[in-house]
Amino acid sequence: MAMQHPRLLLLGTGGTIAGTAPESTQLNRYAAGVIAAEGLLDALPELALLAEIQVEQIANVDSADLGFSHWRSLVERIRQSLAADPGLAGVVITHGTNTLEETAWLLHLLIDDPRPVVLVGAMRPASALSADGPLNLYQAVQVAISAEARGRGVLVVMDGQIHCARAVSKRATQGVGAFHSSGRGPLGWVDDLGVHLPEVERSEPALFAGLSLPRVWPQVVILHGCVEPPQALIPALLSAGVQGLVFTGTGAGQLSVVERDALAQWDGQPPLMLRANRCGSGPVHRCEDHAKLGLLPAGDLSPQKARVLLLLALMAGDDRNALAARLKTLSG
Numbered sequence: 001m002a003m004q005h006p007r008l009l010l011l012g013t014g015g016t017i018a019g020t021a022p023e024s025t026q027l028n029r030y031a032a033g034v035i036a037a038e039g040l041l042d043a044l045p046e047l048a049l050l051a052e053i054q055v056e057q058i059a060n061v062d063s064a065d066l067g068f069s070h071w072r073s074l075v076e077r078i079r080q081s082l083a084a085d086p087g088l089a090g091v092v093i094t095h096g097t098n099t100l101e102e103t104a105w106l107l108h109l110l111i112d113d114p115r116p117v118v119l120v121g122a123m124r125p126a127s128a129l130s131a132d133g134p135l136n137l138y139q140a141v142q143v144a145i146s147a148e149a150r151g152r153g154v155l156v157v158m159d160g161q162i163h164c165a166r167a168v169s170k171r172a173t174q175g176v177g178a179f180h181s182s183g184r185g186p187l188g189w190v191d192d193l194g195v196h197l198p199e200v201e202r203s204e205p206a207l208f209a210g211l212s213l214p215r216v217w218p219q220v221v222i223l224h225g226c227v228e229p230p231q232a233l234i235p236a237l238l239s240a241g242v243q244g245l246v247f248t249g250t251g252a253g254q255l256s257v258v259e260r261d262a263l264a265q266w267d268g269q270p271p272l273m274l275r276a277n278r279c280g281s282g283p284v285h286r287c288e289d290h291a292k293l294g295l296l297p298a299g300d301l302s303p304q305k306a307r308v309l310l311l312l313a314l315m316a317g318d319d320r321n322a323l324a325a326r327l328k329t330l331s332g
């Protein structure tokens with residue numbers, strides 16, 4: 001009797017992995033999100049030996065053009081298919097690399113299932129010499145159907161490395177090897193010999209497991225710290241009614257006097273606010289003169305991941321104490 005392959009769901013969203021250029025030597029001038037996810041599979045017949053793959057297209061765009069409605073569709077589709085099909089081995093998502101880490105973190109906070117959900121992209125378009133997409137996709141499928149990857153939350157596979165959603169970030173604008181897990185390195189590796197992950201690795205719980213997502217999402221803005229930040233910016237945002245602010249503070253998440261004065265002078269309801277840092281690694285701790293303005297430290301979350309957390313916290317109806325409790329869970 002023929003051996004049954006594991007069944008997998010592949011969700012396409014676009015990106016360079018699905019991008020093409022007129023010439024194989026064009027690495028920068030190409031269109032992202034051109035080839036449908038079905039076409040990516042057709043170009044990789046080796047996958048048929050690994051898994052039976054059902055394909056769906058959520059979007060086919062550059063990842064800078066993904067929106068909250070795409071995020072909502074992804075979450076709903078993954079939740080539905082995992083709930084409806086206990087025999088499904090896992091899910092793979094093809095994605096542009098520019099915002100891949102944000103989508104991975106969002107899904108990590110919302111999807112509560114031990115089966116692997118794996119995001120994958122490419123730094124070179126599918127038409128390029130030495131395109132990295134096909135091997136990345138092959139390896140993402142290897143990971144998604146593996147027993148080793150179960151129960152570790154959402155994963156990212158690039159260049160044979162397996163990263164966790166919490167730590168991974170894109171660190172280079174060009175070339176393969178652009179993805180890193182700051183502070184800790186990748187969780188593991190994947191190659192022709194299999195999936196290599198350490199035996200016991202506890203992933204954080206899905207913090208927003210049951211949260212249903214509305215059609216309209218809150219407005220959360222990221223502000224980047226720098227010398228002499230524009231004075232009018234914070235009052236303008238507060239008057240416009242933003243519900244959340246993430247400060248990419250200097251050093252360990254430091255705000256300038258200009259920024260702190262603007263917050264102190266605001267007499268309306270303060271938004272939920274997090275302090276992250278612009279250094280790219282290292283934690284942001286609690287600091288009293290910032291705390292009294294209502295600012296919570298984002299720990300080791302990057303500004304963009306802090307924003308994802310804040311979006312979900314606002315949708316869950318968190319106040320500052322509830323958000324502080326969630327941050328404590330994440331740091332524990």
Ligand code: ASP
Pocket residue numbers: 014015016017032061062063064095096097098099121122123124
């Ligand atoms: N422009 C691409 C994107 O969709 C970059 C990439 O995928 O590498 O994010």
